[in-house]
Amino acid sequence: MTDRLTRDALEGLASSLSEPGWMTERRHGAFDLFEKLDMPDPKGDEWRYVDVRDFDFGQFDVPAVGGKGVELPAEVADRGVIFTDLATAATQHAELFKEHYFTEVPTDEHRFTALHGAFVSEGFFLYVPRGVEVELPLEAFHTVAPGGSVFPHATIVVDENASLTVVDSFRSEDSDRPALCASVVEVEARRGSTVNYISLQRWGRNVHHFQTQRFTGHRDSTVRSLAVNLGSTFARTQVESVLTGEGSFSEMLGLYFADADQHFAQRTLQNHAAPHAVSDLLYKGALKERSTSEYSGLIKVAKQAQGTDAYQANRNLVLSEESKARSIPQLEIEANEVRCTHGATVSPVEEEHLFYLMSRGIDRVTAQKLVVFGFFGEVLDRIRVPAVRDELADAISSKVEGSQVLEMSA
């Protein structure tokens, strides 16, 4: 029989890895926290309406270690780019790695980051040296076995005036046995650098997905994130942009499409800590059948962050009577010279739109598809990786048709 996520299992996992002692110590520290912390409060701001108090950690097997690994394309290998699994980073790039590992997202944020810190099972360290522009998107893939767990970790550092695009994919087969993913992504964009990070959550049914992504943007940096939620049964994605450098820019895109009994929760933070920074957030989602979604987004502007421009929009398209979308914008503004706008909408597909399209001979499902594509177009058009755009177009199309939906009994 396989082990559950216990202290003993953690020791077994740590000893099977050839990682330095400080990493194992950190695992134990994180597990202490996991045991000590309470479950997130569904009445608090960050987890509003997301009630995981009954979440049963005891149902998942320990993670398989190592994952699929990552590969650095030959074109960039000789330009000093580091793209390796964590154990390799810890031995071959010890100093650099130790300096950045778990700095942006500490393990004590909540029980899921604590458990992640204890059981980190795969992931990558990615460093782009000063001035190096990596044009090809670098890719990482994660999977999980039925009934299992996976704890992917990404630590990304993009040095001054360098640029990078990363596509991080999460995929598995549908299963009737629940599985867990608790993931952390920490990104530092140094002065004048550009980072595009895309997470594609396309888990099979019955995976429970928890992810925290945090981006720190230094002076004149550009950080673009895209958080996609299509798969899993339950997903909570927390995406935070911390604009610590003057003149930094952050684009935050979200795209989600829920069906059957899927439940997606998304939390975003636009944290303006420096003057004249710009953040532009657009999260768009469609909901079908009995699915539900929550979006809660905070724009926070510190006193010294004068001249901030912050935009936030969450738009939901509801395709059935039973599905529900909730949207909660929040503002905390201490500076006095700021431009902030936020808007949230939840609207059904307009029958009038469908009728107009159908009156030209287009069948109802195709008409719906056009309307849904029209809705997502605003996000799709801003995705800079054509392969991702195409993949999402296909995924959206099959979600509308519904042919891919495998309904699991509870």
Next chain:
Amino acid sequence: MSDPLLHIEGLRVEVEGREILKGLDLTLDKGEIHAIMGPNGSGKSTLAYVLTGRPGYEVTAGKIAYNGENILDLAPDERAQKGIFLAFQYPTEVPGVSVVNFMRTAYNATHPDDQKSAMQFRMYLQEKIDLLEIPTELVDRYVNQGFSGGEKKRNEILQMAVLQPQLAVMDETDSGLDIDALKHVSAGVNKLANDEVGILLITHYQRLLNYIRPDKVHVLMAGRIVRTGGFDLAERLEAEGYAGIAAELGLTDEEIAELRSAEAKV
């Protein structure tokens, strides 16, 4: 010998429980242009919608035969696939859907034997754009979004040119247009009129008929076709207004009052 293109008999239609069409008869043949004139609120758009199968327009009696076939049980897309087209009085804006993508999807849906690739469709579309003298950039915009009134009407005519229907119902395609736009849109319709297509030209005013000559003019009032004639009937309406005819028809006081209040709302 063959069935007329469109044959409507004793048609009664209710909208939200209220009877709007009260026994309407009409026959249109291929190659003909018929004008339907009537005061505001007389049920012109209701007739147009019921022909296209819009939900909410309930046929309580009568029949509609298209090429001899009863179409009342067909969905809007099925009717369009058989060649029925409506140029909307108020064309709908569809956010994020480009005109060209929309039209290609519609073309391929209505022409199962002639599927066009994106490239082929572009070329075909350009021919129609040139024929109708429509600004090309229109088709790369989102359907009717941010279009002026005139652009919306032109876009409807363009769709008609692209889809090549057998029966085109044009609901107040003239309304809201200045004289230049009116001439332009009328020229477009004239280019599309031929022996294979029947056109129902719905209008409130006679002025459109100066540019598109109808074979017949019908007057729709109080839910029925109350007069049918030639162009002279349209001229007479222009001179006398609808109230003149109403009295002569022996409409009930109630019906006349309804007519007046609808007219007053304009």
